[in-house]
Amino acid sequence: MSVTLNAHQLGRLLDRTADHxxxxxxxxxxxxxxxADTTFLYTIATDRYSLAVARYxxxxxxxxxxxxxxxxxxxxxxxxxxxxxxxxxxxxxxxTDGRIRFTAPHGEMSLAVDDSQQFIGWRGLLRDVIAKTKDxxxxxxxxxxxxxxxxxxxxxxxxxxxxxxGCEAVxxxxxxxxxxxxxxxxxxxxxxxxxxxxxxxxxxxxDDSLTDPxxxxxxxxxxxxxxxxxxRTPTDTVEALLQQTxxxxxxxxxxxxxxxxxxxxxxxxxxxxxxxxxxKALQQADPKLAARIITEVADELDDGALGEYAYDAALAAxxxxxxxxxxxxxxxxxxxxxAG
Numbered sequence: 001m002s003v004t005l006n007a008h009q010l011g012r013l014l015d016r017t018a019d020h021x022x023x024x025x026x027x028x029x030x031x032x033x034x035x036a037d038t039t040f041l042y043t044i045a046t047d048r049y050s051l052a053v054a055r056y057x058x059x060x061x062x063x064x065x066x067x068x069x070x071x072x073x074x075x076x077x078x079x080x081x082x083x084x085x086x087x088x089x090x091x092x093x094x095x096t097d098g099r100i101r102f103t104a105p106h107g108e109m110s111l112a113v114d115d116s117q118q119f120i121g122w123r124g125l126l127r128d129v130i131a132k133t134k135d136x137x138x139x140x141x142x143x144x145x146x147x148x149x150x151x152x153x154x155x156x157x158x159x160x161x162x163x164x165x166g167c168e169a170v171x172x173x174x175x176x177x178x179x180x181x182x183x184x185x186x187x188x189x190x191x192x193x194x195x196x197x198x199x200x201x202x203x204x205x206x207d208d209s210l211t212d213p214x215x216x217x218x219x220x221x222x223x224x225x226x227x228x229x230x231x232r233t234p235t236d237t238v239e240a241l242l243q244q245t246x247x248x249x250x251x252x253x254x255x256x257x258x259x260x261x262x263x264x265x266x267x268x269x270x271x272x273x274x275x276x277x278x279x280k281a282l283q284q285a286d287p288k289l290a291a292r293i294i295t296e297v298a299d300e301l302d303d304g305a306l307g308e309y310a311y312d313a314a315l316a317a318x319x320x321x322x323x324x325x326x327x328x329x330x331x332x333x334x335x336x337x338x339a340g
Contacts, residue, residue: 001063002094008087121218142183230298244272
């Protein structure tokens with residue numbers, strides 16, 4: 001099974017979906033799905049909150065349609081390899097057991113993939129979205145410049161969007177924020193009006209692509225994993241820290257289990273109380289700086305890569321975090337052996 005297209009288009013397919021890859025805690029979504037049918041090669045990525053599908057009419061499919069997921073960790077190397085190829089050179093994607101091989105006139109690359117890994121039913125999800133999108137005033141189906149949309153990234157974490165009949169502008173609403181973006185309408189503004197001027201055009205262009213192929217099974221969208229909502233204001237942060245201090249102190253008193261649990265409750269209470277005292281001191285010294293630091297910390301907590309942040313911070317402080325990591329790794333087998 002193989003499919004062929006040029007290096008530039010393959011790189012563009014990856015780029016158009018890469019920002020939507022799910023995190024490492026969801027292996028089924030932690031990568032870009034490649035799917036080939038008799039007409040198109042698709043790239044699909046989702047983090048459960050957004051879904052992106054790009055397609056390109058390939059130069060020919062040899063064999064049956066196929067689907068494989070390229071792991072996120074392998075994508076940077078593949079993208080660099082594609083950049084090194086002349087954009088017009090044809091690249092053949094060929095499947096072998098447990099691998100996908102990319103062959104071009106000036107080089108070859110092979111990546112390990114899981115042949116049994118399934119993916120979410122993206123066709124059904126998009127069919128449902130299109131079906132629930134109302135027909136009517138096609139002027140309310142605006143074309144927005146993604147370059148201009150990025151200007152709203154700092155406006156708020158979430159923005160409501162509403163279009164109106166006539167669609168002179170798209171309204172964007174955040175907390176204490178209002179914005180509007182005018183649709184692009186002309187070739188002078190860099191807009192080719194021919195790609196999909198109505199919902200009916202969308203259905204026509206994508207009908208075959210959103211039809212589930214025979215023999216392809218899919219998994220449901222994974223449930224959201226437990227998430228900690230970090231406080232983002234000084235008042236909420238103070239409340240959270242004091243609640244955590246009281247909760248950990250109570251849990252420490254009532255704990256009748258393992259020494260590790262006792263230590264965890266004690267550490268959580270100590271760190272929460274310490275953070276509260278440091279925050280109060282910072283608020284007195286510089287309230288604006290305190291508010292900014294709270295927002296930055298909330299972003300870091302939402303990102304979830306605290307271990308990596310701590311490792312880098314330790315290196316910057318001239319410490320040896322690898323020694324700590326080695327100590328933790330050495331203690332892990334002993335802890336698991338006494339768990340029973």
